[in-house]
Amino acid sequence: MILPSSLRGEVTVRHLSKTFTLNGEPLPVLKDLNLTIRSGESLAIVGASGSGKTTLLRILAGLEKADGGDVLIDGRRVRGVGTDRAVIFQEPRLLPWLTVIDNIGFGLETRGLSREDARYVAQRYVNLVGLKGFEAAYPRQLSGGMAQRVGIARALAVQPEILLLDEPLGALDAMTKIAMQQELARIWKDEDVTTVLVTHDLEEAIFLADRILILPREKGGEPRLIDIDLPRPRDRSAAAFVKQREELLGLFGLH
Ligand SMILES: Nc1ncnc2c1ncn2[C@@H]1O[C@H](COP(=O)(O)OP(=O)(O)OP(=O)(O)O)[C@@H](O)[C@H]1O
Numbered sequence: 001m002i003l004p005s006s007l008r009g010e011v012t013v014r015h016l017s018k019t020f021t022l023n024g025e026p027l028p029v030l031k032d033l034n035l036t037i038r039s040g041e042s043l044a045i046v047g048a049s050g051s052g053k054t055t056l057l058r059i060l061a062g063l064e065k066a067d068g069g070d071v072l073i074d075g076r077r078v079r080g081v082g083t084d085r086a087v088i089f090q091e092p093r094l095l096p097w098l099t100v101i102d103n104i105g106f107g108l109e110t111r112g113l114s115r116e117d118a119r120y121v122a123q124r125y126v127n128l129v130g131l132k133g134f135e136a137a138y139p140r141q142l143s144g145g146m147a148q149r150v151g152i153a154r155a156l157a158v159q160p161e162i163l164l165l166d167e168p169l170g171a172l173d174a175m176t177k178i179a180m181q182q183e184l185a186r187i188w189k190d191e192d193v194t195t196v197l198v199t200h201d202l203e204e205a206i207f208l209a210d211r212i213l214i215l216p217r218e219k220g221g222e223p224r225l226i227d228i229d230l231p232r233p234r235d236r237s238a239a240a241f242v243k244q245r246e247e248l249l250g251l252f253g254l255h
């Protein structure tokens with residue numbers, strides 16, 4: 001079944017629940033979560049440490065099984081990992097023996113493209129993430145921000161419908177982080193891919209997301225969804241942006 005692109009990458013989460021066992025005791029993490037992520041939407045997930053952000057992302061990725069409920073992508077139930085989704089973690093996990101271009105093309109080669117064809121496609125993503133001129137570099141020759149850009153390019157090169165990111169910029173210094181946030185905003189606009197971004201940086205969430213899902217700190221609490229109706233490209237110093245940040249900090253009891 002081939003769907004028009006306007007319908008690709010829609011995620012529906014229905015009555016999702018997940019309980020871990022810790023020291024023999026049940027540890028409920030997600031409880032009856034319901035959510036629809038629109039095709040092409042950028043959703044950020046925030047919440048206290050341990051609130052279940054990574055768990056939710058891993059369930060969406062198919063790396064973790066839920067106990068109850070389900071996840072549908074374009075109406076199809078998720079069962080395990082799939083080529084419709086790409087995941088980016090905090091560290092890019094590049095293959096040290098491959099160059100930048102071959103790291104980016106690696107996923108295409110595993111899908112049957114020749115190295116030459118994979119490199120041809122990978123070049124577009126090298127350009128997209130601003131690494132032109134570094135095609136032949138090895139991971140050890142890159143800065144942290146550059147390595148993470150390779151990771152992003154590698155994830156996008158296989159043209160996923162959904163990009164899942166777990167604190168992708170968490171390990172970067174403040175300056176690089178801001179540059180990369182601008183880069184992510186541009187890439188997201190160019191690629192029109194549904195994006196789910198876990199972050200503990202509220203400003204990053206406001207800068208990038210259409211909506212923010214706040215997972216509750218207390219286990220009995222309810223998740224909240226907040227619309228970020230700010231014009232793009234976003235300006236951190238704009239009054240409306242600052243106001244949004246204040247409101248969000250207020251929800252966390254942080255001001
Ligand atoms: N495999 C596991 N076995 C047992 N408990 C787990 C497992 N994975 C996660 N947990 C527990 O589930 C809860 C949620 O973990 P999760 O990693 O989703 O949190 P998080 O919101 O991503 O936190 P952080 O902001 O620190 O990354 C935590 O209390 C954690 O201890």
Ligand SMILES: [Mg+2]
Pocket residue numbers: 053054055
């Ligand atoms: Mg986490």
